[in-house]
Amino acid sequence: MQNDIIKCGLTEQTDSQFVDSIEKEAYVWYEKNWKHDDYEHSHHRSQLTFVEEGYQYFHIDQKIYLVPQNHIIWIPSGKLHKITSEAQTVNLMVFLFKSVFKDDFYRDLQVFAVSAVLKEMLLYASKWSQSVTEDEEQDIFFKAILKSLPNFCKESNFLEIPVPKDERLIPVCHYINVNFKYNLDIDSLAEKGKMSVRSLQRIFKNETGITLQKYHQLIRILKSIELIDTKQYTLSQIAYLVGYQSLSAFTSSYFSIMKSKPKINKK
Known part of the structure; x- marks a missing residue:
């Protein structure tokens, strides 16, 4: 595997491990016509992915999680995952958090539908896409999204395909x-x-x-x-x-x- 491949601000090193030198607690990466990496990888940051258009399959822990349009998936830090999709177009928004709150919610993988309020919050945050400079409003806003996730989440195990x-x-x-x-x-x-x-x-x-x-x-x-x-x-x-x-x-x-x-x- 070639070194120094940058994806979502992360640099890929050996063994499909992604690391980053970004100091910010959290940042967002928004892309249209997303080109996924269909091999297993992990990183130290916790990941929140919002599928704005299309759908994706996340292969994690011997299970396949379907994340269709207007759904999000929460992937805890260090969790190996692989992503596949046959969708014609995939528009994704990926939030990466260096640290999270201590609630049990953040330790487990979550998939759930995006409510109207949360969707507006996520779309508003897209204005900071790929920005890695410090911004007080952004920091406060991202922390509000992170803190609110457990309240927006509803059990969605119906999207889980066991292997x-x-x-x-x-x-x-x-x-x-x-x-x-x-x-x-x-x-x-x-x-x-x-x-x-x-x-x-x-x-x-x-x-x-x-x-x-x-x-x-x-x-x-x-x-x-x-x-x-x-x-x-x-x-x-x-x-x-x-x-x-x-x-x-x-x-x-x-x-x-x-x-x-x-x-x-x-x-």
Whole structure:
């Protein structure tokens, strides 16, 4: 890996470790048409990422977290993470904090929807993008954002896609990921995992914390989000493409996962 690659004000050194020589407690980096680094890396600063447009997948601790448009992810200091996305356009705002408050909230990874108030605060902060000079208003404003995060956060574990460690489950997950449009065939999945149906259901639940049926639903909804992002299909077409027999069935399933109804944002 080449040394001295600067990303978000951080300099990449060996072993995908990013460090910085910036003295400021916090700063923001806003970019349109974001080009992500699809390899695992970490840094000492805690990270708050706001996805203004598009979506991103964050691969962290054997799980994949979907962060769609108008959502944020909080990544504690030192946490290894990898980012991928197939979105046509990704506009991101990344806040990097040298120190945080002592509340338990800041020690754990968080993903949640951005409220109207928080969104306005984040967009206002974009005026300081890439500024590393001291600014009293900025320092106070960023500290206010940081302090307010626990109050804005709502549990959003529905955006979390588990990745099993048991090697027998890898072909099972791969098959579902490829054939998500079709109904689950538990017997075929058990054959791919080389175990009984009962063992597959028990081991999968123990490994991931969710059932095969729930995993299948999550994958369908993730695929629908990718299709919605392309703006090439109607919602009825997307419902069919991801395996639902009706728009109402798709809308109900989408709402149960995302806590909002699907919609296509046309520019």
